[in-house]
Amino acid sequence: MKLLTEQSKFNKILTLVVVLILLALPLFISNPTVLQILILIIFYAYLTSCWNFVGGFAGVLPLGHSAFVGIGAYVSTSLYLTWGLSPWIGMLAGGVIAALMGILIGLPTLKLRGAYFALATIAFGEAMRVLVENIEHIGPFPVRGPKGLLIDLAGNSFAHFQFTSKVPYYYIILIMLLIVLLITFIMMNSKVGYYLAAGGEEPDAAAALGIKVSKYKLIAMAISCFLTALGGTFYAQMFLYFYPKSILGLDLSYEIAFIALIGGRGTILGPVIGALLLRPVGDLTRIYLSDTLPGLHLIIFGLILVIVMRYQPKGLVLPLSRLLARINNRFTKKSGEEQQEEVCNGAFDSK
Amino acid sequence: MLIGYIESLLNGILMGSIYGLTAVGLTLIFGVMKVVNFAHGSILMVGMFAAYFFVALTGLNPYLALVVVVPLLFVFGYAMQKFIIKPIFVAEKDVREPITVIIVTTGIWYILDNLALMLFGAEFRVAKTSVTGKMLEVFDMYFLWPKIIGAVITLLLGLYLFWFLRHSRMGKAVRATSLDREAATLMGIKQNRIYNIVFGLGCACCGVAACVLVPFYYVYPTVGVPFDIKAFIIVVLGGLGSVPGAILGGILIGIIETLGAQFMAATWTEMLIYVFFLLVLFIKPAGLFGLKQDY
C-alpha cells in the first residue's frame, strides 16, 4: 500500500486540484436547488464512506445502517427540543449512542457469516424503524412516532446549527466527508486496517497470526456507527424535519450499501464515486420522469446494480483507477514495467 | 374470550402455513445453492399478478391458475438462474463471501417491482373469485375458506416435496448436490442443471403460493415485500433446505403474528417477529431443523 508520501506526484496534484475545486464551487453556483443537489451527493458520499468501514473493511454486508443515521437525528433533535442543547453537542451524543448501539448489535452478529449477517442487520434496522414508529416519547424526549420531529426555525445561527443560506451546509458536509476520507486513509495504513483486511479475507489465518478478528470488527463497527450518526444530525439540521420512513428503514439502508458496492467497497474513493454516479442519475430521473413513468429511477438503479455486479463485482473504482493510471502515465514518463504494474494495481486501490 | 384466542391461534396456523408455502421455495434455493434470492418476493408478486389476470380474463376458478402460473414461474426461475445468477456465481468463485448474488437479486427485485408499478399502476386489486370472502363458521369462530384451502394445498405440496426429495431420482440428486457439490458432480450429476431446476422449482413454489393468495389477498406491485422478509426469517428459523422446517417455521410466525395482535397493536407484532428472529440467529443459527454446518 502506498503511503501518502509515496503517491505519485500526479495523484497528489490531482487530489489537491479536486479539493480546491470543491472548496471553491459555491462561489460559482448561486442556484440553491443545484447547491442542494450537490449537498445531497456529498451527504450520500459521506454516509457510504462511513458504511465502508464495516461493509468494506470488515468484510461483511450490513443492510441496516440507516438505523444509525436515525439514531443521530433523533438523539440530537430530541435533546435540542427538550433541553435546547446545541445540535453540535447533540451530534456528538448521538454519535456515542450510535457507537454503543453498534457494538451491542455487533457483538452477536459479527460472528455470523455472509447472508446471515445481512439478514440480522435487516432485522435490526427494521426493528429500529418499527420501534420508533410506535413510540411517542422516551422519558422526556419526544419521538412522535410516524409523525416525525420538526425543528423550529432559528434563523442564521451557528450555535443552533441552522443557516439561512445553503452554503454553510455545503462546507460542513464537505469537511465532514474529507475528514472521513482522511480517517479511512489513515486507518488503511495502520495496524487496524491491516488486521481488518486480514480478518475479512482469511479469518483462520488471521487468528493464527495473533489477530482477535472480532475485536477489530467491533472497532470498525463503532467508528462507522459514530460517524454515520453525525450524518443523521446533519440531515436533521439541513431539512429541519424528518420522520421514520425518511431517515430509517430499508430504502436508505439499501441505497447506502449499494452505492458503496457499485462504487467499490473497501477502497477510499469507491463510495464517493458511487455517490457521484448514482445520485445524479436517481435525482434526474426522479425529477423529470417520475410523473410519466413512476419508479423508473428505481428500475434504472436496479439495472445498474445487475449490470455492474455482473461485470465489475469489485466496483467501478477499479476500471476508473486503471483509466486514471493510464492518464497519469501520459504525464510522467515511466518504464514499461512500472506502467504495467500501476495499471494492474490501480492508483487508488486499497492494496 | 378463550374462543377469541383459539380463533387467533387457528388463523395464525392457517396464514402461517401459507407463509410457509412462500418460504418453501426459498429454503430450497437457499439450502441447496446457498443463494440468497432477495427477488423472491417480487417473483411471488409476478405470480400473483399472473394469477390475478388469469382470473380476471378467464373468470375461471383461481386454483386452475396453478396450471398456468406454476410452469410460468418455473421457466422464469430456470432462466433467471441460468442467465443471471450462474455467471455471477462463476465470476465470484474465489471471493470469500459471495454477496454479489444478494445485490444482483436486489436489483432484480427493484426492476420487477417498479416495472409492475409502471405497467399496472399502484392500485390495490382484488380478484373476484368463487371463493373470495366465503367463511367457514365453527363454534362462533370464523375462517376464510381461501385460507383453509391454502393451508391444505401447503400441506399437500409439503408432502409432495418431502417425498420428491427423499425418494425420487431427481430429488436425491438435489440433496446430494446440496450436501457436497463436488462429490455429486463426480457421481455424474450435472451441477448446473440441478441448480437451474432447483431455482425453477423454488419459483414454482412461489407460483403455488401466488395462486393460493390471490383469492383473499390484495394484489399490488410491492406486495412481495412483506412476504420476502418473512420468508427469509422463516427459512432461517426452520433451517436451511428443510421443507418441513419452512412450513413449521411459517406456522410459528403466523401464530406469533395473530396471537401477538391479541395483546398489542399489529405494528408491534412486526417488531416481535424481528426480535424473535434475532434471538434465533444468536442462539441457534442452524434453525429448528437445520444441519449444524451451513453458511
Next chain:
Amino acid sequence: MALLTVSKVIKQFGGLTAVNSVDLSVDKGQIVGVIGPNGAGKTTLFNCIAGAFPPTSGSIMFNGHEMAGKKPHEICKLGITRTFQVVKPFASKTVLYNTMVGAFANTNKLSEARTKAIEVLKILDLYDKRDVVSKSLTLPERKRLELARALATEPHLLLLDEVMAGLRPSEVTEMLPVIKKINEVGVSIIIVEHIMQAIMNLSDKVYVINFGKKIAEGDPHDVINNEEVIKAYLGEAYVANQH
C-alpha cells in the same frame, strides 16, 4: 526445562477418541517431527496445540503458560504460530502486505512492521517478489510466504502442518534448507509430515502416532527401524530406498 510439554492430552469427538493420552516435548532450538499413518490423530494433536479446539483433557505447558483451551490468537501472542496445510494467503494483497500482517503481532507502528517484514522476506528469499499480489505466486512461493508470515510474528515455536504437501520432490528438496534457516534463527519447530525425506532431514527427534497413541519416540534413524513403526506405517518405501 522443555519449551513445550504436552502431557496426557486426550481428544474425544463424541464416542471417538482421536488422541489417546499423548506425551510430547520440545526443547528450545529443536525440530521435532510428528509422523503416523493417515487418521492416526497427529493432525488432531496438532490442532489441540494450535488452539483450533481444546483438548478433552491433559495439559499443554509452554514457557510456563498453560495453553490448553486457549484461542489461536492468544496462543500466537504467547509465542506459538502455526501454518496451514492448505495455505491461506491474503490473496488480494501483496507478499509484503501479507508479511506485515504477521509483523504487526509485535508492534503497532507501520514502519516497524514493514522493516521486520522486509527482514523476514529476505531470509525466505521472497524480497524480490514483495510487491507481487499473493494470488499470483506459485505453490512453493506461497508456502514460503506462509512461512514468512508466521516468522514475522517472531514465534518461539513454529507449528508446521504438512508444509510439504503438494510439492514436487525437487521443490521439497528446495524447501528443506529454508526450514533449517528458520530454525537457525532460533525458532523451535514441530513439523507434522507425511514426506519422510523431510522428517529424516530436519528432525532432531521424532514421535510416531498411531490410533491416537504414541508408539515410538526418539532419534529419527532409530524410530524408523522400530518394528512397531514399520508395522504401523508404510515406511517400507523409504527403507527400500536406502538400499
